[in-house]
Amino acid sequence: MARSPQKKSSAPVSGNAVTADLVAVLVAVTDGTPKIMTIAGGSALPSGPFEFTHRSLQTALRAWVEAQTGHPLGYVEQLYTFADRGRSGDAKGPHSVSISYLGLTREDKVGEGFEAHWSGWYDYFPWEDHRAGAPACLAKIIAPQLKAWAKAASSPTLQRERWQRCAITFGLDDRDWNEELVLQRYELLWEASLIPEAGRAHGREAPVVPGKPMTADHRRILATGIARLRAKIKYRPVVFELMPAEFTLLQLQRSVEALAGRLVHKQNFRRLIEQQELVEETGAMAADTVGRPAKLFRFRHAVLAERAVAGTKLPLSRT
Amino acid sequence: MARSPQKKSSAPVSGNAVTADLVAVLVAVTDGTPKIMTIAGGSALPSGPFEFTHRSLQTALRAWVEAQTGHPLGYVEQLYTFADRGRSGDAKGPHSVSISYLGLTREDKVGEGFEAHWSGWYDYFPWEDHRAGAPACLAKIIAPQLKAWAKAASSPTLQRERWQRCAITFGLDDRDWNEELVLQRYELLWEASLIPEAGRAHGREAPVVPGKPMTADHRRILATGIARLRAKIKYRPVVFELMPAEFTLLQLQRSVEALAGRLVHKQNFRRLIEQQELVEETGAMAADTVGRPAKLFRFRHAVLAERAVAGTKLPLSRT
DNA sequence: CCATCTTATGCTCAAGGAGAGTATAAATGG
């Protein structure tokens, strides 16, 4: 299994033994706000050592989350595996491998006695919420800072390239906003030393970009999770994992918008959902509504068996 | 970093220390045949211990592959991380974490003195090549075996569900073939004990499904890589990593078809490539051709800087 | 030189999907 393929194999690494951690990005949506489970006062994602008593990483994660929140995880997907050169910066400390997961669940209060709670994910990425138009911090703070960073490059060519990258990833200079580039944006800010987590490493002054920092690379992991989820909702019906058993189409739409960070065209959204036969009417109507009452729907779990679901793109507005 | 979030934290796992391995799915395409780098006479993917002397997993993989083949890796992407309960089935052996990567490269002979060489990936998955229509083994061997497996379920409902799954993933009963379901198909065959690697575990008789087996779960990892690549070529211009510097549009098309395992509509393929401005003419013409000589093109690396490339879907034929 | 074969390349057409807007219905609170 662990064959060394090379004849010229390099010497086996001393201290090849490492520790394995799980890091979870657990997402729920409540009232149009996407939330993630956090610990340590919102400064870290839940994480812990992997227990090899489980059959697989997935089951380990499920068991762990259920023990913590008392509720089962609907959808689970592996995100990324990071290798650290050793914890706490000590090159000689034990090496660690962090395996991160994305998990979708219905919002539920964390059981009593637990340190964890839910935090809005836009607290960590204020520039990612475009539901009410481009956030002010983008034009007022981020764009100027990025422009300054681009100008600081050594040659005019490099300056242009830097700015082009910024404009593309952040939708500047009249370019379209691409909501899926969450990770690229975070990494660009990091590169420009505008992120506290990076600032320390670079020995820079206090950063000016808004957004709550997190321990170590947890905010990067969160960015990875958000990006993955934003991409996924377009071709897999995973939003339903975040919904209650019955919901109106507007509630469903608001959840999608919350995740995507942008608005969708209402009529087209309904058309899309209905023509894909993803939902069915329950017969009941929503109760506490303001305007005309809406029909209640439920997810048709059968579709998952009927076809290899491929569709579910969402009709984003261009404006 | 490795905080334990729970107050009710379970006891730290004894023997939390593990070993970390890299497993690589290295892909190249030659003359319309997709190939992967293998070792041990084609029965295993290249793999080895992760060296923590590198900055990241990616750089570790790159260095390792270059040392082995003498050629740089163009595109690298993490695939999946598996945790084994311990090697060689011993529950008490050292636990191991396998981190798998997908890497794209131009075909090149492996340097002398190396054990590795290139194997066609359809040797391992004969049922995945639909370029000349559905392979004979599908209708003659796989479908009947799956039908038998479905019939063996305990209740009529279960039998129907099983068969429905089979029909969807394998495109039976007049359903469309979905080339991206490589992993699902492999896992279904595994579940039905039609895969040698699984047969042992289930204590079944010799399997009848064609396809060369591999060590441990390497064939599953390969399936993961193929699936990922087949999905990726539709929205990212990664095919070019597999092409020589200059190529004709037909050569490009053949490479895409080789990966996707199905044919595309020639004229529409050209339209797609050209309208996305992914290539530019070199001015030269192909030399050794049979029919009318074709223009040579090169990949426009500039597009990667110009826009967040989103398109590159491929126009599959429905027939 | 011509017929034929092979691949390259240009162009048209029709159906379906996606973005956007109009119009009407059904509730609530003055």
Place this chain on the structure above:
DNA sequence: CCATTTATACTCTCCTTGAGCATAAGATGG
């Protein structure tokens, strides 16, 4: 009754996509 709010039904147009026709430019065999 009216304004307001949300729900729901259609329509329209543009673009994409699958598919096919037609022509061009080479090679080869007679």
